[in-house]
Amino acid sequence: MLFDLTAFEECERCYREALRLDPTYAEAYCNLGGLLIKLGRLDEAEVNLREACKLNSCFPEALNNLSDLLRLRGRPEEAEACCREALRLKPDDVQAQLTLGNALRESGRFHEAESCYRAALDHNPAWPKALNNLGTLLVDLGRPDDAIRSLRMAVAQKPDYPDAHFNLGVALLLAGQFDEGWREYEWRWKQDRKKSQLRGFRQPLWSGGDIGDRVLLVHAEQGLGDTLQFCRFVPAIAAGRRVVLEVQRPLVPLLAGLPGIEGIVALGDPLPSFDLYCPLLSLPRVLGTTLETIPQQASYLRADPQRVAAWRQRVRQLNGPRVGLVWAGNQAMSGDRRRSIPLERFSELADLPGVSFVSLQKGPATSQSPPPGLSLHDWTDDLHDFGETAALIEALDLVISVDTAVVHLAGALGCPVWLLNRFDRCWRWLLNRDDSPWYPTLRQFRQPQPGDWLSVLKDVRAELEKYELSNIARS
Template sequence: MRLEPDYFPAQLTLGNALREAGRFHDAEPCYRVALAHDPALPEALNNLGAVLFDLGRPDESIQTLRTAVSQRPDYADAHFNLAASLLLAGQFDEGWREYEWRWKQAKKKPHLRGFSQPLWGGEDIGDRVLLLHAEQGLGDTLQFVRFVPAIAAGRRVVLEVQRALLPLLAPLLAEVPGLQSIVALGDPLPPFDLHCPLLSLPRALGTTLETIPREVPYLRADPQRVAAWRQRVGQLDGLRVGLVWAGNQTMSGDRRRSISLDRFSELADLPGISFVSLQKGPAASQSPPTGLFLYDWTDDLHDFGETAALIEALDLIIGVDTAVVHLAGALGRPVWLLNRFDRCWRWLLNRDDSPWYPTLRQFRQPQPGDWSSVLKDVRAELQKSNLTRSSVE
């Protein structure tokens, strides 16, 4: 840019690099400089719309992304970013429709199933069999499986989920009329006539912000497993708090949502609290900071059914945006979400609760990367003199 100030493609590339680094405020001017050279450039409009989403300005993002798709109607990435901004703003009706553009994104095409059976759009299916299938992460499946009981009522339904979730979700077969089988992703599927990805269910059902099924718990752990964990954690003193600090490293944006365990030094030396690890994967090997003792039984957590049982035995779950947080919410357990500044659309804007999980409370970064403020706020809440096992709910 020093050599050729009018070379606006460099502004776009710099903006992308700054955004990837979490420097959203610095990225915005780069895109605006590029647009000053060409106000109708679809790539610059899309990238500006995306960073406006990151900055928590969905109204501006929506306007910018509408311009992008008007310039290039088949621009799948811009449609998808428009969906995220609409959903963040609570405009679910249009948001769910735009969200279907995800299947036309280049990064999603490898995940297309190629079913010959038609996609279900909410119409009456008669006696035909409907396959509902997982498409994204474990947390997404746990969040959107809430729709299965209502859909299976009066219909014939097959549910396909990630193998790790089978022990947790298997009891639904006995509890949900119309649910004929639950199959692990990758295993042979029984015959079916229609299909629908789990994250397309809100569009098919016409779900609005007001009609999200919010009854919890909609998942339950095995009572015998819960009893065994309650006996084990019952020997711990004070409030029993589960911690999870990192997600799947292969997921987009994981670097911004996950934190290292040593960041929890803000919670060290708190009296009357016993911390229990719920962390699996490579991050589980991290050592806790000085002054924070962490009970670690994660070697015994062989599946999500076992994790659910431990969660039900605890008083409070504190974690970053991972499947464990969704699991705690689905179980109706008190859960505090440590949320990054550029939150996912599902956590909405300017609120510390969640319409998806009535027992969830958000603690969000005031600025990108500022985990210290988040954990200081958590410490202050944990220090409240009236904090008891009942008050966290």
């Protein structure tokens, strides 16, 4: 009952007291592990769940909880093994069916995951959690209409279900139904996983309208790419209003020149006085943005001209076309294993005559070695912020990247960019198109099937062979 009432601290105290009285109480270890997962304390959760399994090797509930944890830690193969053992012990365990579906989805085995979710729904067709999980999977499979139906059913069964509302918003956005999509997307702030990001401002949330002489804080809330994509809306909001923009520190030099803002501050620095606030990704809802009214300037950000000139001097030594390359995203992001490509797979682009690749990759993936025959020049040690990266991009002829912030940066600069897009694409890239309403200079190369990067890279090679420098140079 305490767990259901989300009295987490008291719940944890009770489980630990039970274990003090009986250190061999496997059920208490299992329940404590499940609670710690909900609290995001995954290291502690794993210790407790493994202890539960050690004390009782035939404990399907503990195996199910451990599977969920392993999936969250990016170990879907181990998660699958735990779930299958739980189902061997208890074949009619519908929660284990659901958890197995989650592990298979994380591995990119979407059709197998769908079978698991539907098996769970065969036992209880009105189970909101199963309807929600099926809906999110159908988004991955590019079936937004089916996803919307499933998620509407989940919301009908449980009207205050934040995850189902948010996922419905994603499905609607993927389908291009922006009006309702933005409204449902606001439910993100009620999700458990977002509660740690709530700012707790005393000032009221701004939902549009005149603010007089009051100061509005617009703040970044998600990843660097999201900030780069949605900062396009700031000038429209700042016109006739006093606006202060808060963004991630690496973006401050680049975004400081956005028209109309009164000031810019790095996330983590003290905020100036303000009267109202609005999250950056809520601006399209405030503005009533539809698919047809997305601001489509050729470019809305610009690198420092002196930095661009310096980089042009450096890249002049390379044979053209000069192509920027990014092969991996942030490993901490859910689904990164499906969106990133090991650098060795780019052997398909090796030995292209006259093409010089320039690394724009940052983070742990920089330790990967290029395949033989791929000429990859690396100046990333000099890329200290996104302003510097923007200058290098403007000095290149083309950027080729998986779905990372660099795609958004190149698009915002109005530079040619080719997106290597996974099968379960983000909602913002929509369906059945190889262009983007967000970036006029972007072209998509999509996986035809989950995990099929070979087809994508073959298509990219064919296009690179077809184009001369004049074909891909910026207009």
